[in-house]
Amino acid sequence: MKSRTLTLLKSTLILYVTLLSSCSHDKAVIDKESVDINQIYKLEEPALLDDNMYLPKGTEWHYTNEKGSAVSFTLPKGYSYLMKRESDGSYYVASDPSGGSGYSCSCSKSGSCKVFYQSKVGYGCLQDGCTGSCTGTPSTPKTPDKQETIVGILNNKNDQLENLSAYSNRASLTTEGKKAFFMLPEVQKELSKNYDLLYKNSAKPDFDKIDPNNLPSTYFIGKFSLLGVEIGLLLPKEESLFRVIPGLRTMAAEPAPPACSCSGKHGGDNCKLHKDCFLGNCAYSCSGCTTCSMAMD
Structure with missing residues (x-):
């Protein structure tokens, strides 16, 4: 699966464009030093995830840590995840609507990266003190080693x-x-x-x-x-x-x-x-x- 890797220049540009867009009708969730892990957001339209698939309208999501480096999704009723087990390369349909799945951002060097959401862009990563590059992956937040990855959203x-x-x-x-x-x-x-x-x-x-x-x-x-x-x-x-x-x-x-x-x-x-x-x-x-x-x- 293609991973999203953003340089500091690209991240700054996206942040600038996102903040401009958020002044109009688009909703952005990015511009905080820390995030509220108890705040639950709900998608009002399909959202692009990792440049190649969409989360359906009605998906709920929240940050899983105060640094904002990972989020967890709960799909609307009637949807499920197509997951890949990285350990053996097998695939399965997650029966739990939440699937324990989400999107996380990691830094190639020191520092951290933050997940952002913007309606026209979808989900991505911003450098939040990261001295290298940020990589975003649709995966299972419960497994930091990313042994399971989202490869699809199905209508069950x-x-x-x-x-x-x-x-x-x-x-x-x-x-x-x-x-x-x-x-x-x-x-x-x-x-x-x-x-x-x-x-x-x-x-x-x-x-x-x-x-x-x-x-x-x-x-x-x-x-x-x-x-x-x-x-x-x-x-x-x-x-x-x-x-x-x-x-x-x-x-x-x-x-x-x-x-x-x-x-x-x-x-x-x-x-x-x-x-x-x-x-x-x-x-x-x-x-x-x-x-x-x-x-x-």
């Missing part, structure tokens, strides 16, 4: 595969989190179950031989959602399937492959359709920037 109300248009509260995943998502056993099980049902009356294709960006005319990519993540499944253009699930007929008539679009500021040119395979099946998703998503026709 969407625990079964559904039509993509049925869920507006999307997941937000880092680049690593998008790969990790398809490694989760519960995700592989749900997608494999649906593939078995969708191909009940026909043989599954050889996924390795099919390029999602150059589909055979007899297939299309159906758009679905699982845990808030946009997913494409390779499906046959068969009348028997359309009779069982009428909505698929409309999807099959759309241009192939599905278009990917990026509404964020980072990596827009790389927002493309990618393939992840597991248990003899493959799923498709858009990745390459912070807000890379499948276009809805």
Whole structure:
């Protein structure tokens, strides 16, 4: 995961811009010698975290120490964290909405760094006596050695595969989190179950031989959602399937492959359709920037 490292000059510039912005409608939490660890803040809009994922509106957060070097998050009901165990590289979904997770800033030399939040910038680090550089990491404050890291925010109300248009509260995943998502056993099980049902009356294709960006005319990519993540499944253009699930007929008539679009500021040119395979099946998703998503026709 890409870490945010700020030099003193950049930190000073961000602080200056942030303070100017806070004089208008934007809310900033940065300009105190010490912080109130009992004060709980609530996000009024999604907030950028570590340049590549968003915390949902309604997330509560607070400082965990008076120096302000770390904060802890509590997600709104219906959301959960996708976490990475650094010790063995495994991934899991945190069942506790707070997840014990947050954002912390560390100094490469002596002194300390402070976490700041500003609505247009999100969360980041400012040098607070640090003589080196500050690095911010979305991690578990309960483990100072950062053995667990946040790689995504999931919508756990969407625990079964559904039509993509049925869920507006999307997941937000880092680049690593998008790969990790398809490694989760519960995700592989749900997608494999649906593939078995969708191909009940026909043989599954050889996924390795099919390029999602150059589909055979007899297939299309159906758009679905699982845990808030946009997913494409390779499906046959068969009348028997359309009779069982009428909505698929409309999807099959759309241009192939599905278009990917990026509404964020980072990596827009790389927002493309990618393939992840597991248990003899493959799923498709858009990745390459912070807000890379499948276009809805």
